Every structure is written in C-alpha cells, then in structure tokens.
Amino acid sequence: MRIEGQPVIELEDVAYNYGGGELLSEVSLSLSPGSFHFLTGPSGAGKTTLLKLCYGALVPTSGQLRLFGQDRREMGRDDIATVRRRVGVVHQDCQFLDHLSVEDNIALPLSVSGRDLLAEGANLKELIGWVGLRERAKARPPELSGGERQRAALARAVIMSPDVILADEPTGNVDWEMSQRLLRLLIELNLMGKTILIATHDLALIRAAKAHVQARVLRIAARRLQLAGADL
Amino acid sequence: MKLDIKALGDLLIGDAQADRVVPPTGFTAWLTLFSAGAMAFLAVFALALSLATGRLAERWGDELARTATVRISAPEAQMAAQTAAALRVLETTTGVARARALDDAEQAALLEPWFGPDLPIDQLPVPRLIEVIETADGVDAEGLRLRLQAEVPGAVLDDHTRWRAPLVRAADRLRLLGWLSLILIGGATAAMITLAANAALAANAQVIQVLRLVGARDSYIARAFVRRFTLRALGGAAIGMVLGCLAILALPSADAAGGFLTGLGFQGWHWLWPPLVPVLAALVAFFATRAAARKTLEEMP
Numbered sequence: 001m002r003i004e005g006q007p008v009i010e011l012e013d014v015a016y017n018y019g020g021g022e023l024l025s026e027v028s029l030s031l032s033p034g035s036f037h038f039l040t041g042p043s044g045a046g047k048t049t050l051l052k053l054c055y056g057a058l059v060p061t062s063g064q065l066r067l068f069g070q071d072r073r074e075m076g077r078d079d080i081a082t083v084r085r086r087v088g089v090v091h092q093d094c095q096f097l098d099h100l101s102v103e104d105n106i107a108l109p110l111s112v113s114g115r116d117l118l119a120e121g122a123n124l125k126e127l128i129g130w131v132g133l134r135e136r137a138k139a140r141p142p143e144l145s146g147g148e149r150q151r152a153a154l155a156r157a158v159i160m161s162p163d164v165i166l167a168d169e170p171t172g173n174v175d176w177e178m179s180q181r182l183l184r185l186l187i188e189l190n191l192m193g194k195t196i197l198i199a200t201h202d203l204a205l206i207r208a209a210k211a212h213v214q215a216r217v218l219r220i221a222a223r224r225l226q227l228a229g230a231d232l
Numbered sequence: 233m234k235l236d237i238k239a240l241g242d243l244l245i246g247d248a249q250a251d252r253v254v255p256p257t258g259f260t261a262w263l264t265l266f267s268a269g270a271m272a273f274l275a276v277f278a279l280a281l282s283l284a285t286g287r288l289a290e291r292w293g294d295e296l297a298r299t300a301t302v303r304i305s306a307p308e309a310q311m312a313a314q315t316a317a318a319l320r321v322l323e324t325t326t327g328v329a330r331a332r333a334l335d336d337a338e339q340a341a342l343l344e345p346w347f348g349p350d351l352p353i354d355q356l357p358v359p360r361l362i363e364v365i366e367t368a369d370g371v372d373a374e375g376l377r378l379r380l381q382a383e384v385p386g387a388v389l390d391d392h393t394r395w396r397a398p399l400v401r402a403a404d405r406l407r408l409l410g411w412l413s414l415i416l417i418g419g420a421t422a423a424m425i426t427l428a429a430n431a432a433l434a435a436n437a438q439v440i441q442v443l444r445l446v447g448a449r450d451s452y453i454a455r456a457f458v459r460r461f462t463l464r465a466l467g468g469a470a471i472g473m474v475l476g477c478l479a480i481l482a483l484p485s486a487d488a489a490g491g492f493l494t495g496l497g498f499q500g501w502h503w504l505w506p507p508l509v510p511v512l513a514a515l516v517a518f519f520a521t522r523a524a525a526r527k528t529l530e531e532m533p
Contacts, residue, residue, distance in 0.1 A: 081447050108443070112446055156446065
C-alpha cells in the first residue's frame with residue numbers, strides 16, 4: 001500500500017520513564033495514513049507503553065509526540081477524548097462494561113460521543129454481523145469466548161470509523177484459526193484506508209499478514225525502537 | 233451560573249444511554265437513598281420546629297404585647313365592688329381598647345390544667361381577673377398602676393412584660409436552633425452523598441477507564457454519576473419527607489393537649505415548605521456529587 005499524507009501519529013526522540021527507570025528511549029515513529037505496522041519485542045519491552053503513548057494515555061517524559069498534528073503536552077483532557085474518537089484501541093483484555101450487552105458495549109463510543117443510536121442502528125447491526133457476533137449481540141461480555149471478545153473489542157474500536165486502529169496482542173488469547181480471522185478483519189480495515197498498528201509477539205501472524213499487505217515491522221529492544229530484520 | 237443551569241437542564245432531560253454506563257447496583261445506592269430519606273425526615277421536624285417557634289414568638293411578641301391583666305385580690309364581700317371600680321378606671325384610661333372581667337367558668341378553665349376539672353372555684357378565695365386589650369398605641373403602665381393603687385386597693389396590673397420577654401427570647405432561640413439544624417442537616421447530607429459518590433467513583437474506576445478509552449469526556453462521565461446520585465437523593469428525600477409529614481400529622485393536636493410541643497407542625501401555607509425538602513436535597517446532591525466527580529476524575533490518570 002502506498003503511504004501518503006501527513007502522519008497521523010508521530011513520535012520524535014521520545015523517552016518515557018516510569019518508577020525511576022527508563023522504559024523507552026529515543027523512540028521515533030511516524031504512522032502515515034493507511035499504513036500497516038507491527039510492533040514486536042519481548043514481554044515487558046514496552047510495546048503496551050508505546051501504544052498508550054500513541055493514543056494519548058501517557059505523556060512522554062521527553063521528546064515530541066504529535067497526535068493528528070497536535071502536541072500531546074498542549075492537549076487537555078477533552079482534546080484527548082477527541083483523539084480517542086479517532087483512534088480505535090483493542091486491548092488484549094478487551095476492557096468491556098460487563099453489565100452491558102455486547103451490542104451496547106460495541107455502541108459505547110457512539111453514545112459517549114452523543115451520536116443518535118437509533119440513526120446508527122443499521123450500521124451497528126452490519127458491524128456486528130461483520131465480526132460474526134450477530135447471534136451473541138445480546139449476551140454479556142463474560143459469556144463470550146476469547147475470540148468472540150476480541151472480535152467484539154475490534155467492532156467497538158472501529159464503530160466510529162477511526163483513522164487509526166491500535167491493537168495490543170489482539171490474538172494473544174485465541175487459537176490460530178481465530179487469529180487468522182481477526183487478522184483478515186484488520187487487513188480489510190487497512191484496505192479501507194485505516195492506519196493499523198498491532199503489538200504482538202506472534203511472528204506467524206506477522207508473516208501471514210505480510211502475504212496480504214505491505215506491513216512495516218518494528219521491534220523494541222533495549223528500550224529503543226528499530227526496524228525488524230529481513231527475516232520478518 | 234449559566235453552566236450550572238445548563239447542567240441542571242441536562243440532568244432533568246437525561247440520557248438513557250448515559251444512565252446505563254454506570255452499573256446500577258451497589259451499597260452506595262442504598263446509602264444515598266437511606267441518608268437522603270433520614271435527613272429529609274429530620275429536616276421536616278426541624279422545619280416544623282422553626283415554623284412553630286416562629287409562630288409562638290410572633291404571638292408572644294405581638295399579640296401578648298397588646299394585652300394586660302388586672303388581678304383583684306379582695307375579701308369576698310368587696311370583690312364585686314372592686315372589680316367594678318377597676319373596670320371604670322380602665323374604661324377611662326387612654327390606650328385601653330376594651331376590658332372585661334373573666335367569669336367563673338373562664339377562671340376555672342385557666343386553673344383546670346393544675347387542679348383538674350372539678351375545682352369548686354366558688355368556694356376558694358381566687359382573685360378575679362380582668363382581661364385588658366390595648367390599642368395600638370398601648371397603655372402607660374406606670375400611670376395606670378398608680379391610678380389603680382389609688383382607686384382600687386386590691387388591684388394589681390400585670391402587663392406580661394416580666395414573663396413575656398424571656399419566652400419570646402426562648403422562642404426566638406428555638407427558631408434559630410431549628411434553622412441551624414436545617415443547615416447542619418444539609419451539610420451532613422452533602423457530606424454523606426459526597427462520601428457515597430466518592431465510593432461509587434472509586435468502585436467504578438474500571439468503568440471510567442473504559443469510558444475514557446472509547447472517547448468519553450470527563451463531563452459525560454461526571455454527568456452519568458451526578459444524575460444517578462441526584463435522582464437517588466430526590467427519591468430518598470421524597471420518601472423521608474412524606475414519612476416526616478405523616479409523623480407530624482400523627483402528633484396529638486394542639487387543641488386536645490394545649491401544650492407547647494403539641495403545637496409542632498405546619499399551618500396554612502407553611503405546608504408548602506416540606507415539598508421543598510426533596511428539591512433542596514437533590515440540589516445538595518447535585519452540587520456535592522459534581523464536585524466529588526470532578527475532583528476524582530481530575531486525580532485519575
């Protein structure tokens with residue numbers, strides 16, 4: 001895929017410290033519209049921290065972080081909320097409201113942004129069908145299997161038609177078949193022009209994706225971000 | 233203030249979807265309902281106390297200030313003559329609107345609370361009482377005293393000043409105490425609802441995290457909690473208010489017992505006050521929860 005336009009998320013020489021230690025150092029990354037990235041590295045290397053920086057949950061200790069052209073340090077809470085409506089996030093643990101149905105959880109971004117749920121009803125149903133959860137729409141999240149939860153989280157992440165989708169180990173709790181299904185959904189989204197960044201240590205998933213899209217593979221090692229080797 | 237009115241408007245209109253994002257159950261719901269109900273119940277009593285003592289202070293201050301009593305203590309044979317003489321003096325005294333001697337039945341009624349209903353008043357050396365109603369200008373009490381002393385040796389003028397002043401003071405203090413109690417009840421309600429709201433916010437940290445993740449602004453999250461706590465406080469206080477009013481109605485009537493405490497209650501338009509208690513409780517809850525939510529959300533990463 002050809003990558004054009006102003007970067008949607010840009011980190012320049014970013015460092016992030018936590019608890020007196022440096023988790024990330026001299027990280028530079030530019031996510032262009034429509035690009036597809038994988039982020040790899042051992043557990044605890046800082047993949048989740050980098051994703052959190054990318055959706056504004058953390059402020060860099062030093063360096064520049066720009067989200068849709070805005071300097072993160074100059075953004076207030078409402079600005080961050082606006083950014084999150086343009087960035088869909090899929091966590092490994094999904095993070096649902098367990099007292100709401102799957103359908104309501106998927107519709108949550110619409111309701112918090114004040115959109116008319118009745119008007120969006122058809123889109124919502126179509127999206128639930130797209131992730132294959134039509135039969136489970138009224139179930140509560142704890143009743144879902146790992147794969148169903150991941151697909152519901154993906155549906156919630158994309159319902160606002162965000163520019164960027166960040167996924168943290170989206171296939172961590174699912175079998176191979178389900179991970180392929182999730183990957184296909186993410187590739188479809190990328191083909192629609194969405195920017196994708198997936199943190200994973202699943203190298204087979206990366207290889208499978210590269211057969212379909214032009215993906216850039218990044219690795220975090222020794223607190224620094226680098227391009228992965230040609231074997232990937 | 234404009235923003236507050238808008239926030240109150242949003243609260244009344246509501247958002248069914250937003251209402252559901254906060255889990256519905258939990259001990260904070262019952263804590264809010266119970267404390268708002270209990271406080272409203274107490275507030276109704278404090279209100280009744282304030283209004284009743286207000287009425288007493290008014291009566292003792294205004295009505296009794298324009299009355300006086302002349303007591304005739306004379307031998308049985310001279311009682312009628314001295315009473316007539318005192319009435320003549322009173323009729324010609326400036327500032328006296330009217331004066332009349334109480335009859336035996338009225339005097340017996342006055343003594344009944346102390347001696348019972350079967351008091352043989354005609355066999356007892358009871359002084360004769362003359363009720364004096366003054367004009368708005370009032371009577372020169374010292375001048376009247378001197379005239380009575382000269383013309384009716386057994387007459388003693390009591391202008392009620394001696395006992396009226398401390399009673400008015402006591403009633404005023406009780407009224408003040410009632411209003412102070414209302415303020416304290418309001419403060420305690422705010423404190424309890426703040427604690428309950430803080431507990432609810434802390435218990436729902438995960439919910440808040442998810443809402444933020446999907447792009448909820450803090451104002452949206454705060455509104456969901458504020459609306460819930462405000463409506464709970466309104467409901468609890470409405471129940472407490474109704475129970476308080478029923479308890480007030482169940483008190484013995486003032487006519488039957490004739491005492492001060494049984495006069496506790498609402499009269500006439502004063503019944504419009506109790507319905508304001510739930511509204512005030514809701515307002516207290518609204519501002520207390522909003523302040524708690526803003527502070528908590530500000531402190532949350």
